[in-house]
Amino acid sequence: MSTWKEYLEDNESSYLDELCEFLRIPSISSLPEHANDVRQAAEWVADRLKTAGIEDVQVLATPGHPVVYGQWLHASGGPTVLIYGHFDTQPVDPIELWSQPPFEPVIKGDRLYARGASDDKGNMLAPILAVEALLKTRGNLPLNVKFFFEGQEEIGSPQLPDFISSHRELLACDLILSADGGQWAKDQPTLVVGRRGLCAVQIDLKSASQDVHSGTYGGTFLNPIHALARLIDSMRSPDGRIMVDGFYDQVRALSDAEREQIARIPYNENEYMNGLGVQQLFGEPGYTTYERAWIRPTLDVNGIWGGFQGEGIKTVIPSEAHAKITCRLVPDQEPDKIAERVAAHVEKHAPAGVSAAVQKLVGTADPYTIPLDHPGNQAARATLKELYGKEPYVTRMGGTIPVSGIFLKFFLKFLDAHMVNFAFGLNDENIHAPDEFFRISSFKRGLNAYCMMLERLSQQSV
Amino acid sequence: MSTWKEYLEDNESSYLDELCEFLRIPSISSLPEHANDVRQAAEWVADRLKTAGIEDVQVLATPGHPVVYGQWLHASGGPTVLIYGHFDTQPVDPIELWSQPPFEPVIKGDRLYARGASDDKGNMLAPILAVEALLKTRGNLPLNVKFFFEGQEEIGSPQLPDFISSHRELLACDLILSADGGQWAKDQPTLVVGRRGLCAVQIDLKSASQDVHSGTYGGTFLNPIHALARLIDSMRSPDGRIMVDGFYDQVRALSDAEREQIARIPYNENEYMNGLGVQQLFGEPGYTTYERAWIRPTLDVNGIWGGFQGEGIKTVIPSEAHAKITCRLVPDQEPDKIAERVAAHVEKHAPAGVSAAVQKLVGTADPYTIPLDHPGNQAARATLKELYGKEPYVTRMGGTIPVSGIFLKFFLKFLDAHMVNFAFGLNDENIHAPDEFFRISSFKRGLNAYCMMLERLSQQSV
Numbered sequence: 025m026s027t028w029k030e031y032l033e034d035n036e037s038s039y040l041d042e043l044c045e046f047l048r049i050p051s052i053s054s055l056p057e058h059a060n061d062v063r064q065a066a067e068w069v070a071d072r073l074k075t076a077g078i079e080d081v082q083v084l085a086t087p088g089h090p091v092v093y094g095q096w097l098h099a100s101g102g103p104t105v106l107i108y109g110h111f112d113t114q115p116v117d118p119i120e121l122w123s124q125p126p127f128e129p130v131i132k133g134d135r136l137y138a139r140g141a142s143d144d145k146g147n148m149l150a151p152i153l154a155v156e157a158l159l160k161t162r163g164n165l166p167l168n169v170k171f172f173f174e175g176q177e178e179i180g181s182p183q184l185p186d187f188i189s190s191h192r193e194l195l196a197c198d199l200i201l202s203a204d205g206g207q208w209a210k211d212q213p214t215l216v217v218g219r220r221g222l223c224a225v226q227i228d229l230k231s232a233s234q235d236v237h238s239g240t241y242g243g244t245f246l247n248p249i250h251a252l253a254r255l256i257d258s259m260r261s262p263d264g265r266i267m268v269d270g271f272y273d274q275v276r277a278l279s280d281a282e283r284e285q286i287a288r289i290p291y292n293e294n295e296y297m298n299g300l301g302v303q304q305l306f307g308e309p310g311y312t313t314y315e316r317a318w319i320r321p322t323l324d325v326n327g328i329w330g331g332f333q334g335e336g337i338k339t340v341i342p343s344e345a346h347a348k349i350t351c352r353l354v355p356d357q358e359p360d361k362i363a364e365r366v367a368a369h370v371e372k373h374a375p376a377g378v379s380a381a382v383q384k385l386v387g388t389a390d391p392y393t394i395p396l397d398h399p400g401n402q403a404a405r406a407t408l409k410e411l412y413g414k415e416p417y418v419t420r421m422g423g424t425i426p427v428s429g430i431f432l433k434f435f436l437k438f439l440d441a442h443m444v445n446f447a448f449g450l451n452d453e454n455i456h457a458p459d460e461f462f463r464i465s466s467f468k469r470g471l472n473a474y475c476m477m478l479e480r481l482s483q484q485s486v
Numbered sequence: 487m488s489t490w491k492e493y494l495e496d497n498e499s500s501y502l503d504e505l506c507e508f509l510r511i512p513s514i515s516s517l518p519e520h521a522n523d524v525r526q527a528a529e530w531v532a533d534r535l536k537t538a539g540i541e542d543v544q545v546l547a548t549p550g551h552p553v554v555y556g557q558w559l560h561a562s563g564g565p566t567v568l569i570y571g572h573f574d575t576q577p578v579d580p581i582e583l584w585s586q587p588p589f590e591p592v593i594k595g596d597r598l599y600a601r602g603a604s605d606d607k608g609n610m611l612a613p614i615l616a617v618e619a620l621l622k623t624r625g626n627l628p629l630n631v632k633f634f635f636e637g638q639e640e641i642g643s644p645q646l647p648d649f650i651s652s653h654r655e656l657l658a659c660d661l662i663l664s665a666d667g668g669q670w671a672k673d674q675p676t677l678v679v680g681r682r683g684l685c686a687v688q689i690d691l692k693s694a695s696q697d698v699h700s701g702t703y704g705g706t707f708l709n710p711i712h713a714l715a716r717l718i719d720s721m722r723s724p725d726g727r728i729m730v731d732g733f734y735d736q737v738r739a740l741s742d743a744e745r746e747q748i749a750r751i752p753y754n755e756n757e758y759m760n761g762l763g764v765q766q767l768f769g770e771p772g773y774t775t776y777e778r779a780w781i782r783p784t785l786d787v788n789g790i791w792g793g794f795q796g797e798g799i800k801t802v803i804p805s806e807a808h809a810k811i812t813c814r815l816v817p818d819q820e821p822d823k824i825a826e827r828v829a830a831h832v833e834k835h836a837p838a839g840v841s842a843a844v845q846k847l848v849g850t851a852d853p854y855t856i857p858l859d860h861p862g863n864q865a866a867r868a869t870l871k872e873l874y875g876k877e878p879y880v881t882r883m884g885g886t887i888p889v890s891g892i893f894l895k896f897f898l899k900f901l902d903a904h905m906v907n908f909a910f911g912l913n914d915e916n917i918h919a920p921d922e923f924f925r926i927s928s929f930k931r932g933l934n935a936y937c938m939m940l941e942r943l944s945q946q947s948v
Binding site: 220242253302386 | 715812921
C-alpha cells in the first residue's frame with residue numbers, strides 16, 4: 025500500500041485537471057445572473073466530497089447561495105476539525121484587462137490563471153483531495169473531519185450568521201481550519217493572528233429630476249457629481265486620516281509587544297511599491313505600511329459613477345451620482361455602528377442642493393483575532409515549519425473572511441473553537457483583479473500540508 | 487391657386503408623418519456604431535430637399551459625418567439666406583428613464599416624443615417644408631436660399647471649421663438663419679443675442695498597475711477615486727467660483743445696459759426650480775440665475791467613473807478613475823486656452839501618488855454674439871411679433887451651437903454675414919435627456935414662421 029505522499033504524486037495531473045474543471049464554473053456570487061453557476065459549483069463540490077469518501081454530503085439551502093456540508097466521524101474519541109472554504113468567486117470586470125477569458129483556465133509555467141484559482145477554489149480543493157489521499161492510503165482519517173463550504177463569501181456571507189446559528193450541532197467542532205487565506209511568500213510561512221472586518225454602504229446623490237442640458241442649465245444649480253466629489257473628499261483628511269465623526273472611537277490600540285511583532289517582519293518598501301505598480305505609498309500618519317494594512321481601519325471608495333461614460337462628450341448635468349464605499353475594520357469596531365457613522369457624516373456634510381441617501385450594503389464582517397499560543401496555531405506552526413524549513417512569521421491580514429467573525433461569535437462563545445488560517449495563496453496572485461492565478465506548487469504544497477496537519481492534530485489536544 | 491398658408495394646412499398630417507419617419511433614424515453622432523444611421527439621416531434630408539424643389543442637392547463628405555447642401559438661387563439680385571440645422575442626435579442613455587423607445591416617435595396630445603424631436607429634427611425640417619410650400623404656391627422663392635445641414639453638431643462639429651473654410655464660395659450668403667435653437671416660451675418669442683462656447687477635457691488618473699484587493703492593500707496607497715474627488719473639488723470653491731488659475735481672465739464684462747436687458751426678462755425662481763426638480767439653486771455669487779446660465783462661464787463634470795458599479799459590493803481599489811469635463815465659455819474666452827488652463831490645474835493639483843493625464847476632447851466652440859440691431863435680428867423681431875402678437879425678449883442662450891462660432895469666424899470676417907436664431911424649441915422639451923419631445927404646435931409655427939420670415943427678408947436689406 026502506498027503512502028498518502030505517493031498517492032498525491034500519482035494523482036497530481038488528474039487533480040490539476042479537476043481543479044481546472046472546478047474553475048470553469050463561473051460562480052460569481054455578486055451577480056444574480058450567475059446564481060445557477062454558484063449552485064452548480066456547490067453540486068460539483070458535493071460530488072467531489074462523495075468521491076473522496078466523505079459521508080453525509082449535503083447541499084444545504086440558505087435564503088441566498090447554498091452551502092455544502094460533509095463529514096467523516098469515525099475517529100472515535102478523537103478531536104473534530106471543521107475545514108472551511110468557499111466556492112464562489114469575485115466578478116471579472118474589468119474584463120478587458122484579462123489576458124485570457126477568466127473562466128477558461130490556462131497554465132503558464134507554475135501558474136494556473138483563472139478567476140477563483142487562488143481565491144478560493146485552488147485552496148479549498150486541497151483539503152478535499154488530501155482527505156481522499158489519507159482515506160485511500162490509510163483506510164481512515166486520524167481524526168474526525170467536517171467540511172463546510174459556502175457560496176457567498178465574496179458578497180460578505182450575508183446568510184451565514186443565521187445558518188451557522190441554526191446549525192450549531194451539525195457544525196460543532198474543536199477547531200476550524202480555514203482553507204481561505206494564504207502564506208507570506210513562496211518560501212515563507214505565516215501564522216495569521218488577526219483579520220480586519222468590513223462594512224459597506226452606497227451613497228446616492230440626486231439633484232435635478234432628470235439629466236439636463238449643461239448649456240441651458242449649467243451654472244444655476246448644484247451638479248451632483250461635484251457634490252459627491254466634495255462629500256467623498258470630506259471623509260478623509262489630505263494626510264489620510266478618516267474624518268468621519270467617531271470612526272476611531274472603538275479602535276483597540278495594539279500593545280507595544282504586538283506592534284513589535286509586526287515590526288519584526290521584513291519589509292522592503294521598493295518591493296512593496298513595485299508589487300502595486302505605484303511610485304509612492306500613502307496612508308495614515310504614525311503607522312508603518314503593515315500597520316496601515318492590518319491594524320488600522322480604512323474607508324475606501326470601491327466604485328463611483330454618474331453621468332456620461334461613453335466616447336466623446338455629452339453635455340449633460342446628470343441627475344444622479346453614486347459611490348460604493350467599504351470600510352476595513354479592526355477590533356473592537358462594530359460594522360453596523362461604523363456604517364451608521366458614515367451615514368451620519370453624509371447627512372451632515374452633503375452639500376445643500378442635493379438629496380443624499382445612504383444604503384447599507386450586504387457585506388458586514390466583524391474583525392477577527394486568535395491568540396498566537398492557541399493549540400491550533402501551534403500545530404500549524406509546527407506543520408509549516410516542517411514543510412518550509414522555516415519558522416512562520418506572525419502576521420495579520422488586511423482582508424476579511426466574513427465567516428471568521430461569525431465563527432468567532434458562535435463557535436468561540438458556545439464551543440470554545442477557534443479558526444486557524446491554513447491556506448496557501450500568495451499576495452501577488454491578483455485575487456479580486458484581472459489575471460488571478462494560483463501557483464501549482466502552492467496547490468501541491470496545500471495537499472501535503474493538509475495531510476500533515478490532520479495527522480499532527482490527531483496527536484495533540486486541540 | 488392656394489396660399490402657402492393653405493398649403494401648409496392641407497399637408498399638416500403628411501408633414502407630421504414625415505417628421506416621424508425622420509425621427510426613426512437613430513442618427514447618434516457620438517457613437518461610432520451609429521455612423522451609418524447618421525449617413526442615412528443625411529440621405530433622408532437630401533431626398534426631402536429634392537422633393538421640396540431645392541436644386542443641386544448634395545451629401546458632401548467630411549472626414550467625419552457628412553453634411554447636406556442644397557440651393558435655390560433664382561431670385562436674381564435678391565439677397566441670399568443660408569438656413570442651418572443638424573440631423574444628428576444626442577445619445578439616449580439613461581435609456582431606462584425613457585417612457586418609450588427613443589427612436590419610435592409617439593404623439594401624446596400636442597407633444598411628439600422622440601430623441602431629436604426638438605433638437606433638431608423637428609426644427610430643421612420646418613424650413614425645408616416652408617420652402618416647399620412657397621415654391622408650390624408661388625412658383626418661386628422671394629429670395630435666394632441655401633440649405634446647410636450637418637451631422638456632427640452634438641459632438642461639437644469637429645470637421646466643420648475645415649469644411650466651411652474650404653467651401654466658402656459654396657456657402658457664401660448675406661445672412662444665416664439657424665433652425666437649431668428655440669423661443670422663450672409657448673407664447674413668448676425671443677431674440678437671441680449670444681451663445682456660450684465650449685471646451686471639453688477628460689481627466690484620467692492612474693494609481694496601481696491594476697485593480698487590487700482593498701483588504702490586502704487598503705490604507706497603504708492612494709485610491710485614485712479619492713484623488714479624483716479631491717481634484718474635482720479643487721476646481722470649484724464651495725460657493726461656486728471656478729478655481730482654475732486664469733479661468734476668468736478673458737471674460738468680457740457685460741455693460742450695465744446689457745445686464746439691465748437681462749434683468750428685464752421675467753424670472754420666477756419657483757418655476758425655474760420646479761422645471762429642474764430641485765429644492766434649491768446654486769451658482770456663482772454676484773450673478774442672477776439668467777446671468778449664471780448665459781453670461782458666466784462654467785466648469786461641469788458631465789461624467790465620472792471608476793471601480794465597481796455593479797450590484798452589491800466588490801472590495802477593490804481600482805487602478806483608474808476618470809472624469810469628463812466641459813466648460814461653457816463666454817466672450818472673449820478661447821476654448822483651447824481654457825482647456826490648457828484646466829490641464830495646468832490638474833498637473834498642479836493632482837495629489838502625489840497618482841499619475842494624471844488630461845486629454846482635450848473634440849467639442850470646441852467659440853462663444854457667439856450678434857448685435858441686437860442687426861437687420862437680420864430686426865426682421866426676426868418683426869416676424870416673431872406678427873406671429874406671437876408680442877415683442878420678443880432679448881435673451882442669450884447658455885448652450886452652444888458650435889457652428890455659430892465657426893460661422894462668426896468665417897462668414898462675419900469674410901462676408902459680413904451674421905447668424906440669427908430662428909427656431910422654435912422650448913426649454914422644457916428634455917433635449918439631451920430622456921423623453922425628449924417637440925410640440926406639434928411649435929412645428930406648425932415654425933412652418934409658418936419660415937414662410938413669413940423669407941418673405942419679409944426679401945423686402946428689406948440684410
